[in-house]
Amino acid sequence: LPRQFSANQPQTIRLYPLSNYTFGTKENQPEEDPSVLARLKRLEEHYEIHGMRRTCEGILVCHEHNHPHILMLQIANAFFKLPGDYLQAEDDEVEGFKLRLNERLAPVGNQFSGDGVNDEWQIGDTLAQWWRPNFETFMYPFLPAHVTRPKECKKLYFIQLPKSSTYLHAMHPGVFEEDGLMFTTEVLSVPKNMKLLAVPLFELYDNTARYGPQLSAIPHLLSRYNFEFV
Amino acid sequence: LPRQFSANQPQTIRLYPLSNYTFGTKENQPEEDPSVLARLKRLEEHYEIHGMRRTCEGILVCHEHNHPHILMLQIANAFFKLPGDYLQAEDDEVEGFKLRLNERLAPVGNQFSGDGVNDEWQIGDTLAQWWRPNFETFMYPFLPAHVTRPKECKKLYFIQLPKSSTYLHAMHPGVFEEDGLMFTTEVLSVPKNMKLLAVPLFELYDNTARYGPQLSAIPHLLSRYNFEFV
Ligand SMILES: [Zn+2]
Ligand SMILES: [Zn+2]
Ligand SMILES: [Zn+2]
Ligand SMILES: [Zn+2]
Numbered sequence: 264l265p266r267q268f269s270a271n272q273p274q275t276i277r278l279y280p281l282s283n284y285t286f287g288t289k290e291n292q293p294e295e296d297p298s299v300l301a302r303l304k305r306l307e308e309h310y311e312i313h314g315m316r317r318t319c320e321g322i323l324v325c326h327e328h329n330h331p332h333i334l335m336l337q338i339a340n341a342f343f344k345l346p347g348d349y350l351q352a353e354d355d356e357v358e359g360f361k362l363r364l365n366e367r368l369a370p371v372g373n374q375f376s377g378d379g380v381n382d383e384w385q386i387g388d389t390l391a392q393w394w395r396p397n398f399e400t401f402m403y404p405f406l407p408a409h410v411t412r413p414k415e416c417k418k419l420y421f422i423q424l425p426k427s428s429t430y431l432h433a434m435h436p437g438v439f440e441e442d443g444l445m446f447t448t449e450v451l452s453v454p455k456n457m458k459l460l461a462v463p464l465f466e467l468y469d470n471t472a473r474y475g476p477q478l479s480a481i482p483h484l485l486s487r488y489n490f491e492f493v
Numbered sequence: 494l495p496r497q498f499s500a501n502q503p504q505t506i507r508l509y510p511l512s513n514y515t516f517g518t519k520e521n522q523p524e525e526d527p528s529v530l531a532r533l534k535r536l537e538e539h540y541e542i543h544g545m546r547r548t549c550e551g552i553l554v555c556h557e558h559n560h561p562h563i564l565m566l567q568i569a570n571a572f573f574k575l576p577g578d579y580l581q582a583e584d585d586e587v588e589g590f591k592l593r594l595n596e597r598l599a600p601v602g603n604q605f606s607g608d609g610v611n612d613e614w615q616i617g618d619t620l621a622q623w624w625r626p627n628f629e630t631f632m633y634p635f636l637p638a639h640v641t642r643p644k645e646c647k648k649l650y651f652i653q654l655p656k657s658s659t660y661l662h663a664m665h666p667g668v669f670e671e672d673g674l675m676f677t678t679e680v681l682s683v684p685k686n687m688k689l690l691a692v693p694l695f696e697l698y699d700n701t702a703r704y705g706p707q708l709s710a711i712p713h714l715l716s717r718y719n720f721e722f723v
Contacts, residue, residue, distance in 0.1 A: 266547070266580075266582070266583070266584070266585065266586065267585075267586060268545075268547045268586055268646060268648070269586075270586045270587050270616075270619075271587070271616060271617065271618055271619045271650060272619045273619075315498075317496070317498045328638060328639075329638065329639075330635075330637075330638035331635065350496075352496070353496070354496070355496065355497075356496065356497060356498055356499075356500045357500050357501070386500075386501060387501065388501055388717070389500075389501045389502045389503075389717045390717055391713060391716040391717055392716050392717060392719075393716070403695070403698065403712075404698065404712045404713050404715075404716035405560075405561065405694045405695070405698070405712050405715070405716060407560075407695060408558055408559065408560035408693070408695065409558075409559075416498060418498070420501060463638070464635045465633070465635070465637060465638065468633065468634065468635070469706070476699070480710070480713045482633075482634045482635050483621060483634050483710045483713040483714060484713060484714075484716075484717075485634075485635070486621040486622050486623070486634035486635060486714075487618070487619045487620055487621055487622060487714075489622075
Protein backbone atom coordinates (compact mmCIF):
# COMPACT_ATOMS: atom_id res chain seq x y z
CA LEU A 264 0.00 0.00 0.00
CA PRO A 265 1.40 3.43 -0.87
CA ARG A 266 2.13 5.67 2.12
CA GLN A 267 0.03 8.75 2.84
CA PHE A 268 0.91 12.03 1.16
CA SER A 269 -1.50 14.57 2.56
CA ALA A 270 0.27 16.04 5.59
CA ASN A 271 0.00 19.78 6.35
CA GLN A 272 -2.76 20.31 3.81
CA PRO A 273 -6.12 22.03 4.15
CA GLN A 274 -9.26 19.89 4.29
CA THR A 275 -10.26 18.28 1.00
CA ILE A 276 -12.78 20.47 -0.79
CA ARG A 277 -15.95 19.08 -2.36
CA LEU A 278 -16.79 20.45 -5.79
CA TYR A 279 -20.16 20.13 -7.51
CA PRO A 280 -20.74 19.92 -11.26
CA LEU A 281 -21.42 23.14 -13.16
CA SER A 282 -24.71 21.58 -14.29
CA ASN A 283 -25.97 21.90 -10.70
CA TYR A 284 -26.30 25.63 -11.25
CA THR A 285 -28.43 27.77 -13.49
CA PHE A 286 -27.78 31.37 -14.22
CA GLY A 287 -30.25 34.15 -14.78
CA THR A 288 -29.71 37.63 -16.11
CA LYS A 289 -30.29 41.08 -14.73
CA GLU A 290 -29.84 44.70 -15.75
CA ASN A 291 -26.61 46.02 -17.26
CA GLN A 292 -23.93 47.07 -14.81
CA PRO A 293 -21.78 49.54 -16.72
CA GLU A 294 -18.22 50.20 -15.61
CA GLU A 295 -17.95 52.97 -13.05
CA ASP A 296 -15.04 54.57 -14.89
CA PRO A 297 -14.90 55.29 -18.60
CA SER A 298 -11.15 54.58 -18.80
CA VAL A 299 -8.20 53.15 -16.93
CA LEU A 300 -6.96 56.68 -16.39
CA ALA A 301 -10.27 57.70 -14.85
CA ARG A 302 -10.14 54.68 -12.57
CA LEU A 303 -6.64 55.53 -11.36
CA LYS A 304 -7.71 59.13 -10.83
CA ARG A 305 -10.62 57.98 -8.69
CA LEU A 306 -8.29 55.66 -6.76
CA GLU A 307 -6.10 58.66 -6.00
CA GLU A 308 -9.08 60.61 -4.68
CA HIS A 309 -10.12 57.63 -2.57
CA TYR A 310 -6.59 57.28 -1.19
CA GLU A 311 -6.38 60.91 -0.12
CA ILE A 312 -9.56 60.57 1.91
CA HIS A 313 -9.58 56.96 3.10
CA GLY A 314 -6.09 55.55 2.61
CA MET A 315 -5.40 52.24 0.88
CA ARG A 316 -8.24 50.86 -1.20
CA ARG A 317 -9.39 47.38 -0.16
CA THR A 318 -10.59 45.22 -3.04
CA CYS A 319 -12.09 41.73 -2.67
CA GLU A 320 -12.60 39.14 -5.37
CA GLY A 321 -13.97 35.62 -5.20
CA ILE A 322 -12.60 32.45 -6.72
CA LEU A 323 -15.78 30.40 -7.20
CA VAL A 324 -14.97 26.79 -8.00
CA CYS A 325 -17.06 23.99 -9.49
CA HIS A 326 -16.18 21.09 -11.78
CA GLU A 327 -16.78 19.61 -15.19
CA HIS A 328 -15.70 16.01 -15.86
CA ASN A 329 -13.71 16.03 -12.63
CA HIS A 330 -11.57 19.01 -13.42
CA PRO A 331 -11.89 22.26 -11.42
CA HIS A 332 -13.40 25.25 -13.22
CA ILE A 333 -13.40 28.87 -12.08
CA LEU A 334 -16.44 31.12 -12.60
CA MET A 335 -15.45 34.35 -14.29
CA LEU A 336 -17.21 37.31 -15.76
CA GLN A 337 -16.43 38.35 -19.29
CA ILE A 338 -17.24 41.93 -20.19
CA ALA A 339 -18.10 42.99 -23.74
CA ASN A 340 -16.67 39.73 -25.10
CA ALA A 341 -13.29 41.06 -24.12
CA PHE A 342 -11.61 41.04 -20.75
CA PHE A 343 -12.20 38.67 -17.87
CA LYS A 344 -12.69 39.45 -14.22
CA LEU A 345 -13.50 37.68 -11.01
CA PRO A 346 -16.71 38.61 -9.18
CA GLY A 347 -16.03 41.24 -6.53
CA ASP A 348 -15.12 44.90 -6.21
CA TYR A 349 -13.52 47.41 -3.90
CA LEU A 350 -15.04 47.83 -0.47
CA GLN A 351 -16.73 50.94 0.75
CA ALA A 352 -14.30 52.65 3.11
CA GLU A 353 -16.57 52.19 6.13
CA ASP A 354 -17.50 48.55 5.48
CA ASP A 355 -16.30 45.52 7.39
CA GLU A 356 -14.15 43.28 5.18
CA VAL A 357 -16.21 40.10 4.93
CA GLU A 358 -19.67 41.69 5.21
CA GLY A 359 -18.72 44.37 2.70
CA PHE A 360 -17.43 41.73 0.31
CA LYS A 361 -20.69 39.77 0.53
CA LEU A 362 -22.61 42.95 -0.34
CA ARG A 363 -20.43 43.39 -3.42
CA LEU A 364 -20.91 39.78 -4.48
CA ASN A 365 -24.66 40.18 -4.10
CA GLU A 366 -24.73 43.33 -6.20
CA ARG A 367 -22.91 41.48 -8.94
CA LEU A 368 -24.40 37.98 -8.83
CA ALA A 369 -27.47 37.68 -6.64
CA PRO A 370 -30.85 37.44 -8.38
CA VAL A 371 -32.83 40.69 -8.14
CA GLY A 372 -35.67 40.70 -5.65
CA ASN A 373 -34.79 37.15 -4.86
CA GLN A 374 -33.47 35.28 -1.88
CA PHE A 375 -30.27 37.29 -1.76
CA SER A 376 -31.98 40.62 -1.25
CA GLY A 377 -33.62 40.04 2.11
CA ASP A 378 -32.13 40.45 5.56
CA GLY A 379 -29.52 38.02 6.75
CA VAL A 380 -29.09 36.38 3.37
CA ASN A 381 -25.47 37.43 3.25
CA ASP A 382 -24.72 34.30 5.18
CA GLU A 383 -25.20 32.32 2.00
CA TRP A 384 -21.79 33.16 0.58
CA GLN A 385 -19.14 30.90 2.06
CA ILE A 386 -16.08 33.14 2.13
CA GLY A 387 -13.13 30.79 2.53
CA ASP A 388 -9.35 31.07 2.77
CA THR A 389 -7.48 34.04 1.44
CA LEU A 390 -5.67 32.72 -1.63
CA ALA A 391 -3.64 35.75 -2.65
CA GLN A 392 -2.98 39.41 -2.07
CA TRP A 393 -2.04 41.71 -4.94
CA TRP A 394 -0.52 45.07 -4.10
CA ARG A 395 -0.60 48.28 -6.10
CA PRO A 396 2.41 50.35 -5.00
CA ASN A 397 1.57 53.45 -7.07
CA PHE A 398 -1.34 55.01 -8.90
CA GLU A 399 -0.43 52.89 -11.88
CA THR A 400 -1.79 49.75 -13.49
CA PHE A 401 0.70 47.15 -12.33
CA MET A 402 0.20 45.10 -9.22
CA TYR A 403 2.47 42.56 -7.51
CA PRO A 404 1.79 39.45 -5.41
CA PHE A 405 4.03 40.93 -2.69
CA LEU A 406 4.67 44.34 -1.24
CA PRO A 407 7.74 45.58 -3.12
CA ALA A 408 10.76 46.48 -0.96
CA HIS A 409 10.63 50.00 0.47
CA VAL A 410 6.93 50.45 -0.36
CA THR A 411 5.29 51.43 2.90
CA ARG A 412 2.13 53.10 1.61
CA PRO A 413 0.53 50.86 -1.00
CA LYS A 414 -2.41 52.43 -2.81
CA GLU A 415 -4.53 49.31 -3.11
CA CYS A 416 -4.57 45.75 -1.83
CA LYS A 417 -6.68 43.23 -3.69
CA LYS A 418 -7.47 40.03 -1.84
CA LEU A 419 -8.67 36.85 -3.54
CA TYR A 420 -10.73 34.43 -1.45
CA PHE A 421 -11.74 30.86 -2.08
CA ILE A 422 -15.53 30.59 -2.35
CA GLN A 423 -17.01 27.16 -2.35
CA LEU A 424 -20.19 26.97 -4.37
CA PRO A 425 -23.13 25.37 -2.60
CA LYS A 426 -24.86 22.27 -3.83
CA SER A 427 -27.76 24.25 -5.28
CA SER A 428 -30.83 22.49 -3.91
CA THR A 429 -29.55 22.25 -0.35
CA TYR A 430 -28.67 25.87 -0.72
CA LEU A 431 -32.18 26.98 -1.50
CA HIS A 432 -33.47 24.79 1.27
CA ALA A 433 -31.19 26.42 3.80
CA MET A 434 -32.40 29.83 2.73
CA HIS A 435 -36.09 29.02 3.01
CA PRO A 436 -36.39 26.58 5.87
CA GLY A 437 -39.81 25.06 5.97
CA VAL A 438 -40.71 26.11 2.43
CA PHE A 439 -39.10 23.20 0.61
CA GLU A 440 -39.07 19.67 1.89
CA GLU A 441 -35.81 17.74 2.02
CA ASP A 442 -36.90 15.61 -0.89
CA GLY A 443 -38.80 18.27 -2.80
CA LEU A 444 -35.61 19.34 -4.51
CA MET A 445 -35.53 22.32 -6.82
CA PHE A 446 -33.47 20.95 -9.67
CA THR A 447 -32.56 23.95 -11.71
CA THR A 448 -32.55 26.76 -9.26
CA GLU A 449 -31.51 30.16 -10.44
CA VAL A 450 -28.73 30.64 -7.93
CA LEU A 451 -26.76 33.32 -9.68
CA SER A 452 -27.89 36.20 -11.84
CA VAL A 453 -25.52 37.87 -14.26
CA PRO A 454 -25.68 41.48 -15.52
CA LYS A 455 -26.72 41.54 -19.19
CA ASN A 456 -23.52 43.22 -20.34
CA MET A 457 -21.47 40.38 -18.90
CA LYS A 458 -21.13 36.67 -19.48
CA LEU A 459 -20.42 34.18 -16.75
CA LEU A 460 -17.93 31.55 -17.91
CA ALA A 461 -16.56 28.44 -16.23
CA VAL A 462 -12.89 28.37 -17.16
CA PRO A 463 -10.91 25.18 -16.49
CA LEU A 464 -7.60 25.38 -14.65
CA PHE A 465 -5.71 23.95 -17.61
CA GLU A 466 -6.99 26.85 -19.74
CA LEU A 467 -5.79 29.46 -17.23
CA TYR A 468 -2.45 27.81 -16.56
CA ASP A 469 0.52 29.38 -18.32
CA ASN A 470 -1.85 31.67 -20.22
CA THR A 471 -0.91 35.17 -19.09
CA ALA A 472 -1.33 36.40 -22.66
CA ARG A 473 -5.09 35.79 -22.57
CA TYR A 474 -5.96 36.07 -18.87
CA GLY A 475 -3.33 38.42 -17.46
CA PRO A 476 -0.97 37.79 -14.52
CA GLN A 477 -3.64 37.57 -11.83
CA LEU A 478 -6.08 35.09 -13.37
CA SER A 479 -3.41 32.88 -14.91
CA ALA A 480 -1.92 32.42 -11.43
CA ILE A 481 -5.10 30.85 -10.02
CA PRO A 482 -3.93 27.27 -10.69
CA HIS A 483 -0.89 27.94 -8.48
CA LEU A 484 -3.06 29.39 -5.73
CA LEU A 485 -5.32 26.32 -5.68
CA SER A 486 -2.56 23.74 -5.96
CA ARG A 487 -2.31 23.12 -2.22
CA TYR A 488 -5.90 21.83 -2.09
CA ASN A 489 -7.15 18.38 -2.83
CA PHE A 490 -10.58 18.24 -4.42
CA GLU A 491 -13.38 15.72 -4.27
CA PHE A 492 -15.66 15.72 -7.31
CA VAL A 493 -19.25 14.72 -6.61
CA LEU B 494 -8.73 54.91 11.04
CA PRO B 495 -8.62 52.47 8.11
CA ARG B 496 -10.69 49.32 8.56
CA GLN B 497 -9.07 45.92 9.04
CA PHE B 498 -8.12 43.89 6.00
CA SER B 499 -6.76 40.63 7.35
CA ALA B 500 -9.77 38.31 7.50
CA ASN B 501 -9.45 34.64 6.55
CA GLN B 502 -5.67 34.76 6.48
CA PRO B 503 -3.06 32.55 8.10
CA GLN B 504 -1.17 33.85 11.11
CA THR B 505 1.41 36.54 10.35
CA ILE B 506 4.82 34.94 9.90
CA ARG B 507 7.95 36.31 11.52
CA LEU B 508 11.00 36.43 9.28
CA TYR B 509 14.58 36.89 10.46
CA PRO B 510 17.38 38.59 8.55
CA LEU B 511 19.65 36.44 6.39
CA SER B 512 22.57 37.74 8.45
CA ASN B 513 21.28 35.70 11.41
CA TYR B 514 22.49 32.58 9.67
CA THR B 515 25.89 31.28 8.70
CA PHE B 516 26.45 28.51 6.28
CA GLY B 517 29.14 25.86 6.30
CA THR B 518 30.15 23.45 3.59
CA LYS B 519 30.31 19.70 3.36
CA GLU B 520 31.23 16.99 0.88
CA ASN B 521 29.99 17.02 -2.73
CA GLN B 522 26.59 15.48 -3.34
CA PRO B 523 26.63 14.46 -6.99
CA GLU B 524 23.35 14.00 -8.86
CA GLU B 525 21.99 10.49 -8.58
CA ASP B 526 21.25 10.36 -12.29
CA PRO B 527 23.65 11.32 -15.07
CA SER B 528 20.84 12.67 -17.30
CA VAL B 529 17.18 13.63 -17.40
CA LEU B 530 16.50 10.46 -19.35
CA ALA B 531 18.16 8.35 -16.67
CA ARG B 532 16.12 10.09 -14.02
CA LEU B 533 12.85 9.38 -15.84
CA LYS B 534 13.91 5.77 -16.35
CA ARG B 535 14.53 5.39 -12.62
CA LEU B 536 11.17 7.02 -11.91
CA GLU B 537 9.54 4.40 -14.10
CA GLU B 538 11.25 1.61 -12.18
CA HIS B 539 10.18 3.17 -8.89
CA TYR B 540 6.61 3.47 -10.13
CA GLU B 541 6.36 -0.17 -11.13
CA ILE B 542 7.39 -1.30 -7.66
CA HIS B 543 6.03 1.41 -5.33
CA GLY B 544 3.50 3.47 -7.29
CA MET B 545 3.55 7.26 -7.42
CA ARG B 546 6.77 8.91 -6.33
CA ARG B 547 6.40 11.36 -3.43
CA THR B 548 8.77 14.31 -3.58
CA CYS B 549 9.06 16.99 -0.89
CA GLU B 550 10.73 20.37 -1.17
CA GLY B 551 11.07 23.18 1.34
CA ILE B 552 10.50 26.89 0.85
CA LEU B 553 12.84 28.38 3.46
CA VAL B 554 12.14 32.06 3.97
CA CYS B 555 14.18 34.83 5.57
CA HIS B 556 14.49 38.52 4.78
CA GLU B 557 16.90 41.21 3.63
CA HIS B 558 15.92 44.86 4.05
CA ASN B 559 12.36 43.81 4.84
CA HIS B 560 11.73 41.87 1.67
CA PRO B 561 11.26 38.06 1.78
CA HIS B 562 14.04 35.94 0.31
CA ILE B 563 13.93 32.24 -0.52
CA LEU B 564 16.90 29.95 0.13
CA MET B 565 17.78 27.98 -2.97
CA LEU B 566 20.53 25.68 -4.05
CA GLN B 567 22.38 26.41 -7.24
CA ILE B 568 24.16 23.48 -8.85
CA ALA B 569 27.24 23.91 -11.00
CA ASN B 570 26.51 27.64 -11.39
CA ALA B 571 23.56 26.60 -13.51
CA PHE B 572 20.14 25.45 -12.43
CA PHE B 573 18.35 26.25 -9.19
CA LYS B 574 16.52 23.89 -6.87
CA LEU B 575 14.78 23.95 -3.54
CA PRO B 576 16.17 21.78 -0.74
CA GLY B 577 14.40 18.43 -0.62
CA ASP B 578 14.14 15.21 -2.56
CA TYR B 579 11.88 12.24 -3.19
CA LEU B 580 10.89 10.14 -0.21
CA GLN B 581 11.91 6.57 0.32
CA ALA B 582 8.87 4.45 -0.47
CA GLU B 583 8.54 3.17 3.09
CA ASP B 584 9.04 6.52 4.84
CA ASP B 585 6.42 8.60 6.58
CA GLU B 586 5.85 11.89 4.77
CA VAL B 587 7.01 14.47 7.30
CA GLU B 588 9.68 12.36 9.00
CA GLY B 589 11.02 11.22 5.64
CA PHE B 590 11.14 14.80 4.43
CA LYS B 591 13.13 15.90 7.49
CA LEU B 592 15.65 13.13 6.81
CA ARG B 593 16.07 14.42 3.26
CA LEU B 594 16.50 17.99 4.44
CA ASN B 595 19.14 16.85 6.92
CA GLU B 596 21.06 14.94 4.26
CA ARG B 597 21.16 18.07 2.16
CA LEU B 598 21.63 20.87 4.67
CA ALA B 599 22.44 19.69 8.17
CA PRO B 600 26.06 20.06 9.33
CA VAL B 601 27.91 16.73 9.33
CA GLY B 602 28.48 15.12 12.72
CA ASN B 603 26.66 18.04 14.23
CA GLN B 604 23.45 18.59 16.08
CA PHE B 605 21.32 17.31 13.20
CA SER B 606 22.84 13.83 13.16
CA GLY B 607 21.78 12.61 16.60
CA ASP B 608 18.52 11.02 17.66
CA GLY B 609 15.44 13.16 17.82
CA VAL B 610 17.06 16.12 16.09
CA ASN B 611 14.54 15.91 13.27
CA ASP B 612 12.27 18.02 15.40
CA GLU B 613 14.34 21.06 14.51
CA TRP B 614 12.81 21.53 11.06
CA GLN B 615 9.51 23.36 11.30
CA ILE B 616 7.55 21.87 8.41
CA GLY B 617 4.69 24.29 7.80
CA ASP B 618 1.75 24.57 5.41
CA THR B 619 1.69 22.83 2.08
CA LEU B 620 2.08 25.63 -0.46
CA ALA B 621 1.71 23.71 -3.71
CA GLN B 622 1.47 20.33 -5.34
CA TRP B 623 2.98 19.67 -8.75
CA TRP B 624 1.87 16.59 -10.65
CA ARG B 625 3.76 14.58 -13.23
CA PRO B 626 1.14 12.77 -15.35
CA ASN B 627 3.61 10.78 -17.46
CA PHE B 628 7.21 9.67 -17.44
CA GLU B 629 8.07 13.00 -19.00
CA THR B 630 9.61 16.25 -17.83
CA PHE B 631 6.56 18.48 -17.57
CA MET B 632 4.60 18.88 -14.38
CA TYR B 633 1.37 20.79 -13.65
CA PRO B 634 0.03 22.53 -10.54
CA PHE B 635 -3.14 20.41 -10.88
CA LEU B 636 -3.98 16.87 -11.82
CA PRO B 637 -4.88 17.11 -15.52
CA ALA B 638 -8.35 15.89 -16.48
CA HIS B 639 -8.59 12.12 -16.98
CA VAL B 640 -5.21 11.45 -15.33
CA THR B 641 -5.90 8.92 -12.63
CA ARG B 642 -2.44 7.46 -12.16
CA PRO B 643 0.08 10.30 -11.83
CA LYS B 644 3.69 9.18 -11.76
CA GLU B 645 4.95 11.73 -9.27
CA CYS B 646 3.57 14.33 -6.90
CA LYS B 647 5.92 17.02 -5.65
CA LYS B 648 4.79 18.94 -2.59
CA LEU B 649 6.23 22.27 -1.54
CA TYR B 650 6.04 23.19 2.15
CA PHE B 651 6.60 26.44 3.94
CA ILE B 652 9.57 26.16 6.30
CA GLN B 653 10.10 28.96 8.72
CA LEU B 654 13.75 29.46 9.56
CA PRO B 655 14.53 29.62 13.26
CA LYS B 656 16.11 32.59 14.91
CA SER B 657 19.52 30.92 15.01
CA SER B 658 20.61 31.30 18.62
CA THR B 659 17.32 30.15 20.11
CA TYR B 660 17.56 27.26 17.71
CA LEU B 661 20.87 26.01 18.99
CA HIS B 662 19.66 26.47 22.51
CA ALA B 663 16.62 24.31 21.91
CA MET B 664 18.82 21.57 20.52
CA HIS B 665 21.22 21.49 23.46
CA PRO B 666 19.15 22.28 26.50
CA GLY B 667 21.36 22.97 29.45
CA VAL B 668 24.48 23.47 27.37
CA PHE B 669 23.91 27.10 26.48
CA GLU B 670 22.45 29.62 28.83
CA GLU B 671 19.59 31.82 27.73
CA ASP B 672 21.90 34.81 27.59
CA GLY B 673 25.01 33.00 26.37
CA LEU B 674 23.87 33.37 22.78
CA MET B 675 25.85 31.85 19.94
CA PHE B 676 25.79 34.71 17.46
CA THR B 677 26.95 33.20 14.22
CA THR B 678 25.97 29.62 14.50
CA GLU B 679 26.58 27.33 11.61
CA VAL B 680 22.98 26.27 11.19
CA LEU B 681 23.11 24.97 7.66
CA SER B 682 25.82 23.17 5.77
CA VAL B 683 25.89 23.15 2.00
CA PRO B 684 27.43 20.47 -0.25
CA LYS B 685 30.57 21.81 -1.96
CA ASN B 686 29.18 21.34 -5.45
CA MET B 687 26.24 23.59 -4.64
CA LYS B 688 25.74 27.19 -3.66
CA LEU B 689 23.06 28.37 -1.29
CA LEU B 690 21.48 31.60 -2.49
CA ALA B 691 18.86 33.87 -0.96
CA VAL B 692 16.70 34.95 -3.87
CA PRO B 693 14.25 37.82 -3.33
CA LEU B 694 10.62 37.40 -4.37
CA PHE B 695 10.85 40.26 -6.87
CA GLU B 696 13.67 38.41 -8.65
CA LEU B 697 11.61 35.21 -8.93
CA TYR B 698 8.40 36.93 -9.93
CA ASP B 699 7.55 36.78 -13.61
CA ASN B 700 10.93 35.18 -14.31
CA THR B 701 10.09 31.74 -15.69
CA ALA B 702 12.88 32.13 -18.22
CA ARG B 703 15.54 32.01 -15.51
CA TYR B 704 13.88 30.02 -12.72
CA GLY B 705 11.40 27.76 -14.50
CA PRO B 706 7.64 27.46 -13.87
CA GLN B 707 7.90 26.04 -10.34
CA LEU B 708 10.30 28.49 -8.70
CA SER B 709 8.90 31.56 -10.43
CA ALA B 710 5.47 30.73 -8.97
CA ILE B 711 6.70 30.98 -5.36
CA PRO B 712 5.66 34.66 -5.00
CA HIS B 713 2.08 33.60 -5.83
CA LEU B 714 2.19 30.78 -3.31
CA LEU B 715 3.33 33.10 -0.52
CA SER B 716 1.01 35.96 -1.35
CA ARG B 717 -1.66 34.97 1.14
CA TYR B 718 0.72 35.44 4.07
CA ASN B 719 1.54 38.61 5.88
CA PHE B 720 5.11 38.85 7.14
CA GLU B 721 6.68 40.55 10.07
CA PHE B 722 10.35 41.47 9.62
CA VAL B 723 12.41 41.46 12.78
ZN1 LIG C 1 -13.32 15.43 -20.19
ZN1 LIG D 1 -36.23 20.64 4.89
ZN1 LIG E 1 16.75 47.61 -0.03
ZN1 LIG F 1 18.41 27.97 28.60
